[in-house]
Amino acid sequence: MIFFRKKKDDSFHSEKNESKEQKFNYGFQRSRNRLREGFLSIIGKEIKINENFLGDIEAILYQSDFGPHITENLLRKIEATSRKQSIKSYDQIRDIIKEEFRDRFSQNDITIQPEKYKPFVLLVSGVNGSGKTTTLGKLAKYFADQGKKSLIIAGDTYRAAAIEQLETWAKRAGADFIKNPDATNPSGIIYDGIQKGIRNETDIILIDTAGRLHNKSHLMDELSKILRVIKKLIPEAPHESLLVIDGTVGQNGLIQAREFGKILPVTGLVITKLDGTAKGGILVSIHEELGYPVKFVGLGEKIDDLLPFDPDLYTDSLFGND
Ligand SMILES: Nc1nc2c(ncn2[C@@H]2O[C@H](COP(=O)(O)OP(=O)(O)OP(=O)(O)O)[C@@H](O)[C@H]2O)c(=O)[nH]1
Ligand SMILES: [Mg+2]
Structure with missing residues (x-):
């Protein structure tokens, strides 16, 4: 078992001090451009709500991966509104969409209260390559910024490179780090780590896990074991169990992710790589499909590119707010 304590290394932090509005805007740039392209023929022009028009809107929303349920809901809302008042502009359509999203996320509680427990234990899980390790590093920085x-x-404990990768993130975030390069399963190191965290009066313990596919039963069993190990030391932990989902994956990734909820008490989602897709509507689809709150979004590869999810900023970043 190897344990180190590091001073914060500032060289990896973003130089620009961007606001969260700017980060959301930048992260969803591709998605916004795709939607703008779709809406180009109606922006700034007088529109007429008819079947053709609704068909066009449907195609645009589909292309951005808002999913059938949400798309249909929006179309119905636009139609219903147009029966009560005349809809003549794209701005009015946009307002309807914004209102719908506001409703949809009104119960989306992103609160994480690390001060409620000491140590506060946070676990990440997800399929291979979804962004767990990166997210964990970013979270360490997020909490370090809160003192x-x-x-x-x-x-x-499956990929040797994973340990190095995580160590680099820990250094960047100024977090303590514990590893065991010789371990063949994660239980021991998690047990030792939590004990260490308790002894050192650590505020937050962040646990990385290997990527796994839901149909690999031994790996899924291992998740149950991880849960048992954590609970052995702190029965009410993990206080936060975040499922990390790659925002660029399709339905398959979602199906896999759903299986995690059968084993872990998932408390929320982190949707990553949203900067890498033009289909930013996927966030609403994932939320809808899995039903967990979206707590954080990954909007880039830098340490400051993980942000608490903000539905208003999300909608403004996609549809504009001018
Ligand atoms: N653009 C972008 N890339 C990201 C984001 N989050 C993670 N990545 C990249 O996605 C790749 C995989 O990230 P990891 O954090 O290693 O994923 P993981 O889930 O830990 O992978 P395994 O441990 O192999 O299952 C890396 O190249 C990250 O830089 C994000 O929000 N935006
Ligand atoms: Mg990893």
Whole structure:
């Protein structure tokens, strides 16, 4: 078992001090451009709500992956509104969409209250390559910015490179780090790590796990075991269990992710790589499909590119707010 404490390394932090509005705007740039392209023929022009027009809107929303349910709901709303008042502009359509999204996310509670427990234990899980390790590093930085002391546990004992990757993130975030390069399963290191965290009065313990596919039963069993190990030391932990989902994956990734909820008490989602897709509507689809709150969004590869999800900023970034 190897444990180190590091001073914060500032060289990896973004130089620009962008606001969260700017980050959302930048992260959803591709998606916004795609939607703008779709809406180009109606922006600034007088429109007429008819079947053709609704068909066009449907195609645009589909292309951005808002999914059939949400798209249909929006079309119905536009139609219903047009029966009560005349809809003549894109701005009015946009307002209807915004209102719908506001409703949809009104119950989306992103609150994470690390001060409620000490140590506060946060676990990440998800399929291979979804962005777990990166997210964990970014979270350590997020909590460090709030003056919290974190310990990262390298719970991915399958890939040697995973430990190094995580160690680099821990250094960047100024977090303590615990690993065991010789371990063949994660239980021991997680057990040791939590004990260490308790002893050192760490505020937050962040546990990384290996990527796994839902149909690999031994790996899914291992998740149950991880849960048992955590609970053995702190029965009410993990206080936060975040399922990390790649925002660029299709339905398959979603189906896999759903299986995690059968084993872990998932408390929320982190949707990553949203900067890498023009189909930003996928976020609403994933939320709808899995039913967990979206707590954070990954909008880039830098350490500051993980942001608490904000439905208003999300909608403004997609549809504009001018
Ligand atoms: N553009 C972008 N890339 C991201 C984001 N989050 C993660 N990545 C990239 O996605 C790739 C995979 O990230 P990891 O954090 O290693 O994913 P993981 O889930 O830990 O992978 P496994 O441990 O192998 O299952 C890396 O190249 C990351 O830089 C994001 O929000 N935006
Ligand atoms: Mg990883």
